[in-house]
Amino acid sequence: MANLVYKRVSTDQQSTARQNLVLDEAGIEDPVVFEEDGGTSSRLHPLQRPKFRELLTYARPGDTVHISEMFRLVRAAPGTSSTSSTATASPSASTTARSP
Numbered sequence: 001m002a003n004l005v006y007k008r009v010s011t012d013q014q015s016t017a018r019q020n021l022v023l024d025e026a027g028i029e030d031p032v033v034f035e036e037d038g039g040t041s042s043r044l045h046p047l048q049r050p051k052f053r054e055l056l057t058y059a060r061p062g063d064t065v066h067i068s069e070m071f072r073l074v075r076a077a078p079g080t081s082s083t084s085s086t087a088t089a090s091p092s093a094s095t096t097a098r099s100p
Contacts, residue, residue: 001062003028004055006073008036019068028066032058046073 005023007016016035023031034055046052052073055065067073 001064002058002060003031004059004063004065005031005033006035006052006055006065006067007033008040008042008049008051008073009038010040010042012038014038022068023066026066031066034058 005028007019007023009016034051036049036051040049040051047056059065
């Protein structure tokens with residue numbers, strides 16, 4: 001079972017430093033990190049983001065997805081439910097998302 005970490009910032013001027021701090025404090029062992037290029041808009045549905053799609057392809061049943069804050073994945077409730085449905089319906093991505 002793998003620990004998958006997803007990181008994203010909305011602009012090129014932002015960094016993942018805060019996300020790194022939160023995830024480091026969580027003590028995640030041997031993380032496999034999927035980090036979007038800087039400036040990956042929060043307006044894009046998560047399934048339109050290259051690294052999130054890569055994470056879903058990589059994920060296997062029993063893996064855990066770690067996200068520092070849920071808004072790094074989605075900003076609105078409709079996006080949360082459709083992303084969750086896709087992740088659990090995919091044969092290669094039966095994962096559990098949680099915020100440490």
